Amino acid sequence: MFKQMTPLLAGLALFSSLAVAQESITETITVETEEATPVKTLTIGDKAPTIKDITWLKGKGVEAFKPGDSYVVECWATWCGPCIKGIPHLTKLQKQYKGKIKIMGIAIWQEGDDRLAKVTDFVKEQGDKMDYTVGIEKDNSIANNWMKPAGQNGIPCAYLVDKDGRIAWIGHPGSIDPVLESYTAGSWDVATFAVEYRKQQENEKFMEQMSRKVQEAMAKNEPGKAIEILDEVIAKNPDMSSVKYSKFMIMLSTDEYARQAYTFGEELLMDNWDNAQMLNSLSWSVLTDPPVKYRDLDFAIKAAERANNLTDGEDASILDTLARAWFDKGDFKRAIELQEKAIATAPDGQMKDELKQTLEKYVTAQPKVG
Numbered sequence: 001m002f003k004q005m006t007p008l009l010a011g012l013a014l015f016s017s018l019a020v021a022q023e024s025i026t027e028t029i030t031v032e033t034e035e036a037t038p039v040k041t042l043t044i045g046d047k048a049p050t051i052k053d054i055t056w057l058k059g060k061g062v063e064a065f066k067p068g069d070s071y072v073v074e075c076w077a078t079w080c081g082p083c084i085k086g087i088p089h090l091t092k093l094q095k096q097y098k099g100k101i102k103i104m105g106i107a108i109w110q111e112g113d114d115r116l117a118k119v120t121d122f123v124k125e126q127g128d129k130m131d132y133t134v135g136i137e138k139d140n141s142i143a144n145n146w147m148k149p150a151g152q153n154g155i156p157c158a159y160l161v162d163k164d165g166r167i168a169w170i171g172h173p174g175s176i177d178p179v180l181e182s183y184t185a186g187s188w189d190v191a192t193f194a195v196e197y198r199k200q201q202e203n204e205k206f207m208e209q210m211s212r213k214v215q216e217a218m219a220k221n222e223p224g225k226a227i228e229i230l231d232e233v234i235a236k237n238p239d240m241s242s243v244k245y246s247k248f249m250i251m252l253s254t255d256e257y258a259r260q261a262y263t264f265g266e267e268l269l270m271d272n273w274d275n276a277q278m279l280n281s282l283s284w285s286v287l288t289d290p291p292v293k294y295r296d297l298d299f300a301i302k303a304a305e306r307a308n309n310l311t312d313g314e315d316a317s318i319l320d321t322l323a324r325a326w327f328d329k330g331d332f333k334r335a336i337e338l339q340e341k342a343i344a345t346a347p348d349g350q351m352k353d354e355l356k357q358t359l360e361k362y363v364t365a366q367p368k369v370g
Helices: 007-029 081-085 087-096 115-130 141-147 177-184 190-219 223-236 241-252 261-271 276-288 297-310 316-329 332-345 350-365
Strands: 054-058 070-076 101-107 133-137 157-161 167-171
Touching: 054 115, 070 141, 081 087, 087 101, 087 115, 101 177, 115 133, 133 141, 157 177, 167 177, 167 190, 190 223, 223 241, 241 261, 241 276, 261 276, 261 297, 276 297, 276 316, 297 316, 316 332, 316 350, 332 350
Parallel strands: 070 101, 101 133
Antiparallel strands: 054 133, 070 157, 157 167
C-alpha cells in the first residue's frame, strides 16, 4: 500500500528501533580485550573518515576530500522509503549549490549478491530525478567508518564536510537546508552546533532507556504504565510529535483510555495544525488502525480536511484519506467525489490502481436508489 506506516506502528517502531540501536552501538564501538582499547567515535569537528572504498555509479566521485571544497555525504538505501522520498530534495540542493557544495549519495546496508546491480538499476531508473553524485560502499566502508562511530543507526543520514575536511554537521538531510544556507554564507558556527549535537546524543540515550521501559510495559499488557513513561518522555521532549502519536494511539488501543484519548488528540492535532502529512497520518490511523477501540469520525474528518486545505486539494494520499473518512461517516456521494479527485491527482502506477479499487468499493457500497 502507498499509505505511510500508521502512528501506532511508527511510534512503537521508533522505540523498538531505539532499543535495537543501543544494542548495535554497544556491540560495534565497545571492544573488550585484556587491554583498554580506545573507542572509535566520530563527532562534530572531527576529521572526516576516508571516502576511498566506494563504487561510483553516477557523477564524478572522489578518492579524497579536496582542501577548499565542501561536501555533503548522504547515506541511503534502495529499501529505505524516506531515502527515496528525499531524492528530489537532494537534487534541488545540488542545483542550488552547484560549484559550492558537492552532494554525494552513498548506498549503505545493501544486502545480497546482486546489491551492486540492484543499486545501479535503481539509479538508472531515477534518471534526472537523482541528479547528483551517487555511489555504493564497498565492504561496509561507510557503515563502519562513518555511521557506527557517529552513533547513527538510521537512514537517511547526512554529513557536511567543510573546506578543511572536517565534519561540520550530522543529521537528517531533510533538515539540512538552513545549515547549508548558513554555511555558504560563512556564518555556520561549528562549535555551537557541537554543543547542541552532544545534547542530542544525551537525549537519544534517554530515549533508548525509555524505549525499553515502554516495550516492557506493553509486553506485560500494562498500557497505563506505558503511558506514564511516554508522559515522562514528552515532558522532556514536548515538541516530539512521534512520541505524542505513540501515546495517543496506545490510548486508542485500550478500552480504558480510548474515548478520553481524543482530548489529548485535539492537543496533538493543534500542535500539528500546519503539518499536512502529520494530520493526514493521524486521520488515517484513527480510521484504519486495527487496534483502535473507538473511532471518532468527526476528529478524523477535521484532521483530513485541514490537511487537504493545506495542500490545496492536490495531494492524492490526503484526498484518499478524506474520502475514507466521509465514506465511514456515511456520505457516499462526498466520498466518491473525493476519491475521483484523488485518482485524477495521482501519478500513474500502483497508487492510482489502488485508488481506483477503493473507488469501486465506494460505488458498490452506496445505497441503491429505487
